[in-house]
Amino acid sequence: MTIKLPMLNADAKPDAEEPSRRGFLVNYPHFRHWRPEAATAFAEPKPLNVYVHVPYCVQRCAYCFYKVTTLGDNRKAQIDRYVDALCTEIERVSERFHLREQPVETIYFGGGTPTLLSKDNLSRVFDTLHRCLNIAEPEITVEAEPVTLIQTKADHLQSLGVSRISMGIQSFKDEIVSQTGRVDTEAHMLRAIEIAMGTGAAVNIDLMSGLAGETDETWDYSVTRAIESGVHSLTVYKTEIYPNSSYYAGIKRNTLLLPTDDDELRYTKHAIERFEAAGYEAVNFFTFVKHKSYMQRHATNSWRGGEIYGFGVSAFGMMHGTTLQNSSEIGRYIDHIEAGELPLARGYQLSARERMTRDLALGIKLLRFDRVEFRRRYGYDVMDVCGPTISALAEEGYVELLDDTLAMTRKGMLWGDYVGHNIVAAMEG
Ligand SMILES: C[S@@+](CC[C@H](N)C(=O)[O-])C[C@H]1O[C@@H](n2cnc3c(N)ncnc32)[C@H](O)[C@@H]1O
Ligand code: SF4
Structure with a gap:
């Protein structure tokens, strides 16, 4: 039963004509509203959603605003050191915040490009997660760039229990992809999709609706290829321009022309109509699935206010109504870990009103x-x-x-x- 709250009323006057000293206010709400179910629910451990950030990429794509690092010759040593720090963070945080008590519902490896990690490094992170957290059969998602998803890597992901692979395609037109600085080709991408589907995982692919060189014809080509690929889930991102991208620099120098907002709206509308005609169903305003069971639970849980802990550089989450974020510089993140500290850099405790706002503004995405x-x-x-x-x-x-x-x-x-x-x-x- 819920207690009926009145509208907020700052001008409310005392009820009684005569003041009275009787009726000590012991608590609020009154004991008559208290129920055993609420105590049982409180004692239940809260499900946990885990985010793991891998900041490395093959290249820095022209449009990308994520904080990522491309590596030179000492790439193996650098990544190994990062993975050491990541595993130490998982051990330390789990102990400090008693995370073992919370059953893990989802794990999301995001980036960057998590499939850039070697099989050894992936195994080390998975071993650490299993050792330090309460993991039964969670949804496990890994983001991938097609060029990194070779058969042996996919087999390894399967052996680790990965249940979703989310791949950045952006466009199936080679001339558009090459302008973004990526090395993927259409043939390569279709092969990577086939490999990903072969693992038995649910496969999502991302398209971007506002890339340089896009026309109605090229966009329709990508949408058609995406549908024909038979993946379980399709995502369309509107291209966002941030100052840390080379797209931004190109616009500033007048050397880059992107589709207009009207073009993008038309592309998005076209994609939605084609996806729905092909039997895909919208589960948020940018993702379409073949069946509701392919809906990604990680983001859904986050938008519904679930508990999320973010591991790795710049990773963020929300625990017990407080948002938390790690240091955003790899060097500083590793220094904190190597000094025996937590790498947390900032957080924010939401008020009751802010929790309502968050629930409503993020929840409506669904x-x-x-x-x-x-x-x-x-x-x-x-x-x-x-x-x-x-x-x-x-x-x-x-x-x-x-x-x-x-x-x-x-x-x-x-x-x-x-x-x-x-x-x-x-x-x-
Ligand atoms: C971390 S990446 C996915 C994995 C991998 N790094 C890749 O690119 O293939 C996540 C997705 O973010 C999207 N993205 C990147 N930059 C974007 C931007 N400026 N605007 C909108 N979406 C963007 C891309 O669609 C990309 O696939
Ligand atoms: S789009 Fe993906 S591969 Fe390209 S820079 Fe961003 S995270 Fe890296």
């Missing part, structure tokens, strides 16, 4: 937001906390307000996090 669960968790309906903004978004066709659900419309999907940004602005305003 297209259907559960109003009933929100009321159960916070005692307020979404309309109590963000009514005028949601009504305006509904009038403009970005969301639909149903009895138990706030649903994102097709228009909302095309505009990505527009709904989320508006919710944040309203809740912070």
Whole structure:
């Protein structure tokens, strides 16, 4: 049972005409609301989602904003030292925060390019995770660049229990890919997809909708190839331009012309229509799956406010309502570990209102937001906390307000996090 909370009312006057000293307020809420189920639920260990960051890449792609490192001659020694630090961090953090008590639901190896790690290094990290955490049968995702996914590496991932492989394709057109600085070719990418599917893992591929040189024809070609590849999951990212990318420098120097926002919207709309016609179903505003069971649980759990611990340089997560992030420089990260310290650099403890904002703004990425669960968790309906903004978004066709659900419309999907940004602005305003 939930306690019915009144609307916040700063002007409320005392009830009783006559003040009284009787009725000592022992606690809040009153004991009559306390239930055994709540105690049982409290005693249950909270599921844990684990993120592991591998910052190395074959090349720095022209559009990429991630903080990644490409390596020269001493590559093996550098990566070995990083993996040493990573394993030590997992041991130290697990002990310090009693992570063994939390059953691991998902593990996500992101980057960078985790498949750049040697088989030995991958085994060391997996051994450490198994030794230090409570791992039964979690979803295990590994991000891969096609050029790194050779058969022996894929066999090794399979032997380690990897259940999802997420591969950056970006485009199936060789002339577009080569302009990004990547060495992958269409033939290479199709072979890597075949190898990934051969492991029995669920395979996702990423396309990017705003790359230099894209036209309606090249985009349709990539979308067609993506569907024909038969992968379980398809993701379309809008190209984001950040100052640390060479795309940004090209735009500044007027040497690079990218598709316009209108082009990108048209490409995204086209992809959605083609994916749906081919039987793929949207599970968030940028990912489409052949069947709901292929939906990635790691990001879903994070957007629903689950516990996430991030290991590795710049990795971040959220534990017990506090966000946490490690040092963002590899050297500093390793120094902290080698000095016997935790590499944590910053964090933020969310207030109750900020947790509501986070749940709503990130939760709506999943297209259907559960109003009933929100009321159960916070005692307020979404309309109590963000009514005028949601009504305006509904009038403009970005969301639909149903009895138990706030649903994102097709228009909302095309505009990505527009709904989320508006919710944040309203809740912070
Ligand atoms: C860490 S990478 C995936 C694995 C591997 N490093 C690769 O590129 O194949 C994750 C994805 O981020 C996306 N991405 C990178 N830079 C982006 C940008 N500027 N805007 C949107 N998406 C981007 C790409 O689609 C890429 O596949
Ligand atoms: S897109 Fe992937 S391979 Fe390219 S720089 Fe970014 S993380 Fe590395």
